[in-house]
Amino acid sequence: MYFIQHIESITHQDSFQKENIWNELKPLAGENELISPDYKNYIPVAALRRLSTILRMGITAAKACQEKVPAEFDAISVGTALGCLTDTEKFLVTINTVSGDVLSPTAFIQSTHNTIAGQISLDLKNHAYNMTHTQNALSFEVALKDGLLCIDEGKHSVLVGAADEAIPFLERLRGSLIETTYPFTSGATFMVLSGEKGNSIASIRACNVSFSDKHTETQVEQFLEANHCSLQDVDLILEAGFDFKSKAKNHISFPEYTGFYQSASAFAVHMANDWLINHVNDSRILIVNNLELNKLGLTLISRNEVEA
Amino acid sequence: MSDLKENLKAQIIEQLNLEDLTPADIQDDAPLFGDQGLGLDSIDALEFIVLLDSNYGIKIADPSEGKEIFHSVNTLADYISKHQ
Numbered sequence A: 001m002y003f004i005q006h007i008e009s010i011t012h013q014d015s016f017q018k019e020n021i022w023n024e025l026k027p028l029a030g031e032n033e034l035i036s037p038d039y040k041n042y043i044p045v046a047a048l049r050r051l052s053t054i055l056r057m058g059i060t061a062a063k064a065c066q067e068k069v070p071a072e073f074d075a076i077s078v079g080t081a082l083g084c085l086t087d088t089e090k091f092l093v094t095i096n097t098v099s100g101d102v103l104s105p106t107a108f109i110q111s112t113h114n115t116i117a118g119q120i121s122l123d124l125k126n127h128a129y130n131m132t133h134t135q136n137a138l139s140f141e142v143a144l145k146d147g148l149l150c151i152d153e154g155k156h157s158v159l160v161g162a163a164d165e166a167i168p169f170l171e172r173l174r175g176s177l178i179e180t181t182y183p184f185t186s187g188a189t190f191m192v193l194s195g196e197k198g199n200s201i202a203s204i205r206a207c208n209v210s211f212s213d214k215h216t217e218t219q220v221e222q223f224l225e226a227n228h229c230s231l232q233d234v235d236l237i238l239e240a241g242f243d244f245k246s247k248a249k250n251h252i253s254f255p256e257y258t259g260f261y262q263s264a265s266a267f268a269v270h271m272a273n274d275w276l277i278n279h280v281n282d283s284r285i286l287i288v289n290n291l292e293l294n295k296l297g298l299t300l301i302s303r304n305e306v307e308a
Numbered sequence B: 001m002s003d004l005k006e007n008l009k010a011q012i013i014e015q016l017n018l019e020d021l022t023p024a025d026i027q028d029d030a031p032l033f034g035d036q037g038l039g040l041d042s043i044d045a046l047e048f049i050v051l052l053d054s055n056y057g058i059k060i061a062d063p064s065e066g067k068e069i070f071h072s073v074n075t076l077a078d079y080i081s082k083h084q
Helices: A053-068 A085-097 A105-109 A115-124 A139-152 A168-173 A216-226 A265-278 B002-015 B042-056 B063-069 B073-083
Strands: A002-010 A075-079 A129-133 A158-164 A187-194 A202-210 A236-240 A251-253 A284-289 A296-303
Touching: A002 A053, A002 A139, A002 A265, A053 A085, A053 A115, A053 A158, A053 A187, A075 A115, A075 A139, A085 A105, A085 A168, A105 B042, A115 A129, A129 A139, A139 A158, A139 A187, A139 A202, A139 A265, A139 A296, A158 A265, A187 A265, A202 A216, A202 A265, A216 A284, A216 A296, A236 A265, A265 A284, A265 A296, B002 B042, B002 B073, B042 B063, B042 B073, B063 B073
Parallel strands: A075 A129, A075 A158, A236 A251, A236 A284
Antiparallel strands: A002 A187, A002 A202, A158 A187, A202 A296, A284 A296
16 A cells, blocks of 8 residues: 655645645636745755756655655655756757857756756755656656555655646647647646555555557556456546546546646646545545546545555 | 956856846955855856856866856956956
8 A cells, every 4th residue: 555645736726735735726717827835945045046947846845745754755756748848948049049169057957857856855865766757648657656666665755746847838839749728837746655554544556557549448447447446436537638527426627727737647646635635435536647649547546444 | 347347247147047136246356156155056167167158258278277267256357358
């Protein structure tokens, strides 16, 4: 069992350091912006000046998680689809426009996908296992599976998270490389997972990723069957890209709340965890991430009492 | 020389993202690195090399000279005026 000990999100919702994010959530409409905490409370000013939004979000959410659990993380697993876009764009534009022999090092250093996990480790002075996963819209699920394997190996306090940031250039890819009708948004969600229950309300029961054109509903049924339940046992489906309206007791399209960023399914875990706090009679929540064609992420979350 | 120093301060603020500072906050003779001054670090030293190259066309052949050249706005301005 993989118990969710603590979870923090920085998104376009007022979701950071909230008792229950459902008190704050509302469907995104029209113009909306990332709701940023005061990063100076978490990151030294000298370091903050050169950190882009995705790094600020990631480090802050991770540090807020570390503050809530006594043990140092013994593994850090981060998913990001497009990585540090602001720095990548800055570096590429500089290559094209600057006429000197030398290029600004900061944007280059911080343009790699693993900067987020690396900066978290540096900031926390954490020398444990540190891994970054990038698998398009399944980046979070792959990072999560790595985190679950770490717990299987005996690690006690595993930080799993995901982050992506929007830049204006993404609008130019809409309809060609990126198919979505939702606004491009930024978000970071980090959670502490452990094999020990502690004060945890909910657990990750299973996670599966699939890169195939197999029928989505069939894959969902097989996944649930492998975990000894069926759609009738699922109290809420949080989905992106596949409509389960007719099959589920409750059904929410999570991009309505997150906007579009490829690792938004991490925030769906936060939504699921806090839903179970609010709905004491509900036991199981299924996250169906079909944000991109032929990529399916399935995460089953259950109330701890059911399994204990 | 004073115009050069003012320009340098503005360029330092922009290149190093020192958002909370204005040129008036940087003293001509204050150390730029270490706890006594602006608290800049080794990545900033690399940014200075880029700044000198892109804004003044000056290449620092021997990086070990950097510690002396980048000590303060005064030393930077002195180096630029001698090598431009």
